[in-house]
Amino acid sequence: MIREDILFRKMQEGDWSAFNSFFDCYAEQLFHYALGFVKHREEAEDIVQEVFIYLWTNRDKITYTGSVYAYLCRSVKNSCIDYKLHEKVEERYRQEMMITGVDDSDENDNFEELYDRLQSIMETLPPKCREIFIMGCMESMSYKEIAEQLDISVNTVKTQMKTAYKKIKDEFGDKDKRFMMILLVAFE
Incomplete structure (x- = not known):
């Protein structure tokens, strides 16, 4: 069998069969991994497909530093976390719209726009801060x-969570205060 680093270099050079080797070798495992997170076949398939599309389209920008499978697993996990975050916030948003009597067909486009802003804000967080925020909010882990x-210390976790919440709150400001409140309640 050809070494993974050589196969990766070939893929970076545009060798479709090298990319296909990674897909054939890892796609099914990654699908089951994603399915464990999202619990829906279609979403798990979409996530894995998007990860492989990203791998191919960004192959020249990705640096090989170890196992391609580990890189793909991390990408799938991050995509699953993003999916769950979207699902959780959207559900809370819809509940709030029902409680207040707002027609949610008018608000659906607004939600997607606000959620895209949230994703952009989260991307600007320092990596460790984002990781801690996701663990606390998405995985419902305690600070301890x-x-x-x-x-790390519990105080470090508290500080990073506070930093993340402040950044999100500052970026949304008063204009989208209602979405911000829904977001914070979704993370309780």
């Missing part, structure tokens, strides 16, 4: 659990 898993 996060601290133990990342081998």
Whole structure:
């Protein structure tokens, strides 16, 4: 069998069969991995497909530093977390619209726009801050659990969570205060 680093270099040079080798070797495992997170076949398939599309279209920008499978797993996990975040915030948003009697067909486009802004804001967070925020909000881990898993102090976790919330709150401002409140309630 050809070494993975050589196969990766070939893929970077545009060799479709090298890319196909990665797809054939890892797609099914990644699908099952994604399915464990999102619990829906179609979404798991879409996530894996998007990860492979990203791998191919950005192949010349990605640096090979180890296992391609580990890179793909991390990409799938991050995509699943983003999917779950979207799902959670959207559900809370819809509940709020029902409670207040707002026609949610008018608000659906607004939600997508606001959610895209949230994603952009989260991308600007420092990597460790974003990781801690996701662990606390999406994976519902306690500060103590996060601290133990990342081998950091609970105070560091608190500080990073506060930083993330402040950044999100500052970026949304008063104009989208209602969405911000829905977002914060969704993360309780």
